Amino acid sequence: MFIRIGDMDNVFGAMDLLRNKMDQFLDDFDKSYDYGSGLSFISSGPRTALYEEKDAFEIRVEVPGIAKEDLNITLQGNYLEITGSRTIDAPEGYKVHRSERGTRSFSRNFTLPDGIDAEKVEAALRDGILYLKLPKSEVARPKQIAIG
Numbered sequence: 001m002f003i004r005i006g007d008m009d010n011v012f013g014a015m016d017l018l019r020n021k022m023d024q025f026l027d028d029f030d031k032s033y034d035y036g037s038g039l040s041f042i043s044s045g046p047r048t049a050l051y052e053e054k055d056a057f058e059i060r061v062e063v064p065g066i067a068k069e070d071l072n073i074t075l076q077g078n079y080l081e082i083t084g085s086r087t088i089d090a091p092e093g094y095k096v097h098r099s100e101r102g103t104r105s106f107s108r109n110f111t112l113p114d115g116i117d118a119e120k121v122e123a124a125l126r127d128g129i130l131y132l133k134l135p136k137s138e139v140a141r142p143k144q145i146a147i148g
Contacts, residue, residue: 045082045106045107045108046061046062046063046106046108047061047062048060048061048062048108048110050110052113055135055136056133056134056135056136057112057114057116057132057133057134057136058131058132058133058134059080059082059110059130059131059132059134060129060130060131060132061082061108061129061130061132062128062129063084063125063128063129063130064128065086065101065128066084066085066086066128068125070084070085070086070087071083071084071125071130072084073123073132075116075118075121075134077115077116078111078112078113078114078115078116079109079110079111079112080109080110080111080112080116080132080134081107081108081109081110082107082108082109082110082130082132083105083106083107083108084105084106085103085104085105085106086103086104086105087103088101088102088103112134114136114137115136115137115139116134116135116136116137117135117136117137117138120135121133121134121135
């Protein structure tokens, strides 16, 4: 029985294609998908990270393409709400041939574990990331009690 080299190339080519597809599938398996129009939103809002240190919380929110005027941050006790929207308008006098950057609105809500001192909250928007520094209220901060 003779096997032609071309037949073997076809078999190995098919195996290579299958391996590449499986690698791609496994690489994408744990990634979040954006079924919307442009911003990498997962479910109801942009990706966030919440950090805690002794005296404060820090939240970082990915908001690419959104101006600070289009963001709204509301704090009530330990309840935080961040809302925003992005609108894309064609420059004046231009005709749109293709637009993959659609408009999008979001609202993210957080209930923080401790109360926040609203007077000392700091917010900054740099490189498409919203940084919120939320100092804990005096009541929420741990205190060392000396034994007398």
